[in-house]
Amino acid sequence: xxxxxxxxxxxxxxxxxxxxxxxxxxxxxxxxxxxxxxxxxxxxxxxxxxxxxxxxxxxxxxxxxxxxxxxxxxxxxxxxxxxxxxxxxxxxxxxxxxxxxxxxxxxxxxxxxxxxxxxxxxxxxxxxxxxxxxxxxxxxxxxxxxxxxxxxxxxxxxxxxxxxxxxxxxxxxxxxxxxxxxxxxxxxxxxxxxxxxxxxxxxxxxxxxxxxxxxxxxxxxxxxxxxxxxxxxxxxxxxxxxxxxxxxxxxxxxxxxxxxxxxxxxxxxxxxxxxxxxxxxxxxxxxxxxxxxxxxxxxxxxxxxxxxxxxxxxxxxxxxxxxxxxxxxxxxxxxxxxxxxxxxxxxxxxxxxxxxxxxxxxxxxxxxxxxxxxxxxxxxxxxxxxxxxxxxx
Amino acid sequence: xxxxxxxxxxxxxxxxxxxxxxxxxxxxxxxxxxxxxxxxxxxxxxxxxxxxxxxxxxxxxxxxxxxxxxxxxxxxxxxxxxxxxxxxxxxxxxxxxxxxxxxxxxxxxxxxxxxxxxxxxxxxxxxxxxxxxxxxxxxxx
Amino acid sequence: xxxxxxxxxxxxxxxxxxxxxxxxxxxxxxxxxxxxxxxxxxxxxxxxxxxxxxxxxxxxxxxxxxxxxxxxxxxxxxxxxxxxxxxxxxxxxxxxxxxxxxxxxxxxxxxxxxxxxxxxxxxxxxxxxxxxxxxxxxxxxxxxxxxxxxxxxxxxxx
Numbered sequence: 001x002x003x004x005x006x007x008x009x010x011x012x013x014x015x016x017x018x019x020x021x022x023x024x025x026x027x028x029x030x031x032x033x034x035x036x037x038x039x040x041x042x043x044x045x046x047x048x049x050x051x052x053x054x055x056x057x058x059x060x061x062x063x064x065x066x067x068x069x070x071x072x073x074x075x076x077x078x079x080x081x082x083x084x085x086x087x088x089x090x091x092x093x094x095x096x097x098x099x100x101x102x103x104x105x106x107x108x109x110x111x112x113x114x115x116x117x118x119x120x121x122x123x124x125x126x127x128x129x130x131x132x133x134x135x136x137x138x139x140x141x142x143x144x145x146x147x148x149x150x151x152x153x154x155x156x157x158x159x160x161x162x163x164x165x166x167x168x169x170x171x172x173x174x175x176x177x178x179x180x181x182x183x184x185x186x187x188x189x190x191x192x193x194x195x196x197x198x199x200x201x202x203x204x205x206x207x208x209x210x211x212x213x214x215x216x217x218x219x220x221x222x223x224x225x226x227x228x229x230x231x232x233x234x235x236x237x238x239x240x241x242x243x244x245x246x247x248x249x250x251x252x253x254x255x256x257x258x259x260x261x262x263x264x265x266x267x268x269x270x271x272x273x274x275x276x277x278x279x280x281x282x283x284x285x286x287x288x289x290x291x292x293x294x295x296x297x298x299x300x301x302x303x304x305x306x307x308x309x310x311x312x313x314x315x316x317x318x319x320x321x322x323x324x325x326x327x328x329x330x331x332x333x334x335x336x337x338x339x340x341x342x343x344x345x346x347x348x349x350x351x352x353x354x355x356x357x358x359x360x361x362x363x364x365x366x367x368x369x370x371x372x373x374x375x376x377x378x379x380x381x382x383x384x385x386x387x388x389x390x391x392x393x
Numbered sequence: 394x395x396x397x398x399x400x401x402x403x404x405x406x407x408x409x410x411x412x413x414x415x416x417x418x419x420x421x422x423x424x425x426x427x428x429x430x431x432x433x434x435x436x437x438x439x440x441x442x443x444x445x446x447x448x449x450x451x452x453x454x455x456x457x458x459x460x461x462x463x464x465x466x467x468x469x470x471x472x473x474x475x476x477x478x479x480x481x482x483x484x485x486x487x488x489x490x491x492x493x494x495x496x497x498x499x500x501x502x503x504x505x506x507x508x509x510x511x512x513x514x515x516x517x518x519x520x521x522x523x524x525x526x527x528x529x530x531x532x533x534x
Numbered sequence: 535x536x537x538x539x540x541x542x543x544x545x546x547x548x549x550x551x552x553x554x555x556x557x558x559x560x561x562x563x564x565x566x567x568x569x570x571x572x573x574x575x576x577x578x579x580x581x582x583x584x585x586x587x588x589x590x591x592x593x594x595x596x597x598x599x600x601x602x603x604x605x606x607x608x609x610x611x612x613x614x615x616x617x618x619x620x621x622x623x624x625x626x627x628x629x630x631x632x633x634x635x636x637x638x639x640x641x642x643x644x645x646x647x648x649x650x651x652x653x654x655x656x657x658x659x660x661x662x663x664x665x666x667x668x669x670x671x672x673x674x675x676x677x678x679x680x681x682x683x684x685x686x687x688x689x690x691x692x
Contacts, residue, residue, distance in 0.1 A: 040662040080562070205635075210587040223586070292613055325636060
C-alpha cells in the first residue's frame with residue numbers, strides 16, 4: 001500500500017517553508033516531490049529597477065545565512081563587465097568576510113544536523129560557538145549578519161589594524177571547542193551508524209545533476225570555485241580542498257567539519273598578511289556588456305550573470321544559488337531510504353530555500369499522516385534505539 | 394485580565410512563520426533559544442505545532458503563496474493569540490516593497506500586536522519586543 | 535586540451551551551427567548558435583568535454599528572447615556561454631531536461647518567468663510562482679505591468 005506523507009509548508013524541520021510530498025511503501029520511500037515558491041520575492045526583477053550600488057544590498061538580502069556570497073558574486077560580475085582589477089587589500093578583506101561566513105554557516109548546519117539526529121547537545125554547542133564568529137564579524141563589519149561590506153570595485157569598510165589582534169585572539173579561542181566538537185561528533189558510534197551509508201549521492205548522479213559545493217565534494221568530485229577559478233585572495237593563501245569519497249551523509253558531515261578548520265586557516269592567514277593600500281577602485285561608470293561572477297558560497301557555487309546597457313541599472317540580472325542545483329538531487333538520494341532517515345538526508349545538502357526562490361494537508365483517506373514534527377521525533381527515536389542497542393550512553 | 398490571557402503570558406509558547414524572508418530574522422529567532430540568549434529561562438518555548446502556540450512570530454515580506462497559508466494558519470491558532478512582526482520586511486516589506494510577488498504588508502492580512510524593526514533585529518531586540526508585548530497586554534487588561 | 539584547441543575544435547565541429555563566437559576574455563567565451571542545433575552542441579560540451587552546467591538565463595529583448603546556457607570547463611577555467619535567440623512570437627525550443635537532469639528546474643523557471651515553451655520537458659509545472667498567479671502573465675518580460683489591483687506599493691509615510 002502506498003502512503004503519501006506531506007511535510008510542510010510550515011514545520012520545524014527547517015526555518016523556511018517548503019512542501020515535501022513523500023510517497024512511502026511501509027518504511028521505504030518510493031517517490032518524493034518538492035514544492036517551493038514560499039520564499040519567492042522576485043529579486044531578479046527588483047534588481048533591474050535598482051542601481052548597481054543598490055542592487056548590492058538587494059542581493060545581500062536574498063539569503064541571511066549566505067548574506068555575503070551573493071554580493072560577492074554580484075560585484076565580481078559587475079567587475080567582469082567593466083574589466084577592472086580590485087585593489088589587493090580589498091581582495092583580502094573580501095576573503096576574510098567570505099570565510100567568516102563559511103565558518104558560521106557550517107556551524108549552523110552542524111547544529112541543525114545534530115538536532116535532527118536527536119543530539120540537541122550538538123545543536124546547543126555548535127550555535128554557542130557560532131556566536132563567537134558572529135562577534136568577530138561584528139568587530140570586522142559592524143553587523144552580526146548582512147555585513148554590507150561589498151561594493152562594485154572594492155569594499156565599503158576597512159579593517160582597522162588595532163582590531164586584528166582581538167579578532168585573531170577570538171578565532172584562536174574557538175579552535176579548542178571546535179576540536180572537541182569534531183571529536184565528539186566524528187567518533188560517536190551511534191552517529192556513524194545513523195549517517196554512514198545513508199542517502200548516498202553517487203559520483204555519476206552528482207555530475208548529471210551538476211551538484212555543487214560540499215554536496216559534490218562529498219561524492220568525490222574535486223569542484224571548488226575557489227580552486228578552479230581563483231578570485232579574491234584565494235590563490236594567495238595556503239589551504240586544501242577537502243574531498244571525501246562516499247557521498248553519504250556522514251561524508252558530508254565530515255567534510256563540513258574539516259572545511260571549517262580550513263576556513264579558520266584562510267581567515268587567519270589573510271588577517272596576518274593583510275596588504276596595505278586602497279580598498280576601492282572607484283568604479284564610476286559601467287560600460288555596456290555582460291559579465292559573470294562566481295563565488296564558492298558555503299553551500300556551493302553562487303552564480304550571477306549581469307547584462308549592462310551602459311546606464312546605471314542592470315538590464316538583466318540572473319541569480320543562481322547553489323541550492324537550486326543541489327536540491328533536485330533528493331530524487332536520487334531519498335528513494336529507497338527509510339522514513340526516519342529522510343530528515344537528515346534532506347538536510348544533508350544544507351538546503352537554503354530563500355536562495356533558491358529568489359525568484360497542508362493532502363488527501364489522507366486511509367493513510368497515516370505524519371507531520372514534520374513526527375519525522376523529527378521518528379529520527380530522534382531511531383538514534384535512541386541504536387544507542388541502547390550498541391550500549392552507548 | 395481574563396484567566397486565559399494570564400495563563401498565556403506566564404510562559405508564552407511561540408510559533409515561527411517565515412513568509413518569504415531572507416532567513417536572517419528566522420535564524421536570529423533560533424539564536425534566542427541557544428545558550429547565549431536562552432529565552433527558555435524566561436519560559437518562552439518554540440512550539441512545533443501551531444495548535445500549541447500562544448504567540449506567532451511572523452517574519453518575511455508577505456509572499457503571495459505563503460500568505461495564503463499564513464491566513465489559514467492564523468485561523469487555526471487557539472485564541473486569544475498575539476502576533477509579533479519581526480524584521481523590516483514584516484513591517485513594511487522593506488527593500489521588497491516593489492516586488493511583484495509581495496503585494497501586501499503582513500498587518501493588512503492578519504492583525505499584528507508588536508512590531509520589531511531591524512534587518513535583522515538583534516536577538517536582544519527580539520527578546521525586548523516580546524517583553525514589551527507582555528507589558529502591553531498586562532497594562533491593557 | 536588547451537583553451538585554444540577546444541575553441542578550434544568547437545568551431546570546426548559545429549561550423550554550420552555557430553553564428554558568432556565572442557572571445558571576451560581569458561575566462562569567458564560567448565558562442566551564439568542556431569536554436570535547432572542547441573541539443574547536439576550542449577550534449578557535446580556536457581558529455582564529451584565534461585563541462586559542468588552552471589545555469590541558463592533567459593532575457594527579453596525587443597524583438598527576440600534570448601537564452602544563455604552557461605557551462606564551465608573546470609580544468610581550464612573557461613566559461614562557455616551558448617547564446618540562443620528566439621524570434622518573437624515563436625517562443626519554443628527543444629527541452630534538454632530528458633538528457634541532463636540539471637536543466638530540469640531552470641527550464642521550469644524560464645517557462646513561468648518568460649513564457650518560453652520547452653518542447654519535450656517531462657514536467658513543465660510552475661516552480662516558484664503561486665497557484666493564483668494569472669495565466670499568461672510573465673513577470674520578467676519587459677511589458678510586465680502590475681495586474682493585482684489590491685497591491686499596496688506605499689509605505690504610508692511620505
